Amino acid sequence: MLRLHCYSKQAVFDGKRAIRGGIPFVFPQFGQWAFGPQHGFARVARWHVEKLPERLPSGDVEAVFSLMDDDFTRSMWHFQFRLTYRLILREKELHFNIGVYNPSKELTFSCQLLLHTYFKVPDVRRCQITGMHGCMFIDKTREGTVYQETREVVTINEWTDRIYQNTMQEHIITNVVSGRKMRIQKYNFPDTVIWNPWADYAKEIPDFGDDEFPNMVCVEAGRVAAPIVLLPGTAFEASQILQVM
Numbered sequence: 058m059l060r061l062h063c064y065s066k067q068a069v070f071d072g073k074r075a076i077r078g079g080i081p082f083v084f085p086q087f088g089q090w091a092f093g094p095q096h097g098f099a100r101v102a103r104w105h106v107e108k109l110p111e112r113l114p115s116g117d118v119e120a121v122f123s124l125m126d127d128d129f130t131r132s133m134w135h136f137q138f139r140l141t142y143r144l145i146l147r148e149k150e151l152h153f154n155i156g157v158y159n160p161s162k163e164l165t166f167s168c169q170l171l172l173h174t175y176f177k178v179p180d181v182r183r184c185q186i187t188g189m190h191g192c193m194f195i196d197k198t199r200e201g202t203v204y205q206e207t208r209e210v211v212t213i214n215e216w217t218d219r220i221y222q223n224t225m226q227e228h229i230i231t232n233v234v235s236g237r238k239m240r241i242q243k244y245n246f247p248d249t250v251i252w253n254p255w256a257d258y259a260k261e262i263p264d265f266g267d268d269e270f271p272n273m274v275c276v277e278a279g280r281v282a283a284p285i286v287l288l289p290g291t292a293f294e295a296s297q298i299l300q301v302m
């Protein structure tokens with residue numbers, strides 16, 4: 058089995074803070090948040106297992122998780138909500154189906170949602186990422202200045218922290234694990250964040266090794282530039298498929 062995802066050697070699995078690696082679930086806030094931790098509470102909350110991993114007649118393996126408001130979430134964000142997260146594992150694919158529901162009878166909420174996927178790569182400088190050509194992006198390394206991407210493929214040779222907007226439904230990343238390509242397909246996720254802390258910023262991240270930045274890249278599908286607005290009783294759905302090519 059190929060190990061696609063990257064976990065820092067210094068990742069802390071104490072159940073208190075977000076794990077440095079894997080696919081942290083960013084909700085209801087992307088980035089810094091006045092009311093709670095950066096990237097929201099979903100990546101540090103305890104999810105409920107709706108369905109333990111089970112092999113379906115097709116051979117796929119399915120598992121379903123959920124997260125609802127409770128005292129912990131309401132201490133930061135007073136809205137009622139229900140998230141469902143359905144994962145399906147196939148031989149070379151992983152499917153992520155997400156639903157956000159607003160069960161309130163009166164209150165509308167707005168939120169951001171993003172899958173903060175860490176890919177393990179032999180050398181990030183050799184990766185090319187398609188699907189951003191012509192897109193506007195917010196460059197968080199340059200005080201949020203907005204630029205347009207002119208390159209057919211994005212390469213990474215420095216500290217990179219960009220929110221690409223209205224990206225293509227598909228990204229291909231080259232030179233991922235064992236030199237293979239990875240396809241990301243996304244539905245209802247208009248934005249793609251590309252992040253690598255590079256050498257200087259890596260030193261400032263306590264749960265990330267100083268020498269680990271060449272071996273990771275985050276390519277994060279989400280809805281962050283324009284928040285999701287959910288009226289009472291309505292739902293939002295989005296999904297992502299990761300496929301080893």
Ligand SMILES: O=P(O)(O)OC[C@H]1O[C@@H](O)[C@H](O)[C@@H](O)[C@@H]1O
Pocket residue numbers: 075095096173197218219250252277
């Ligand atoms: O250290 P965290 O909270 O996991 O965030 C890592 C990075 O996540 C990215 O999605 C953000 O765009 C970056 O600004 C941030 O530094």
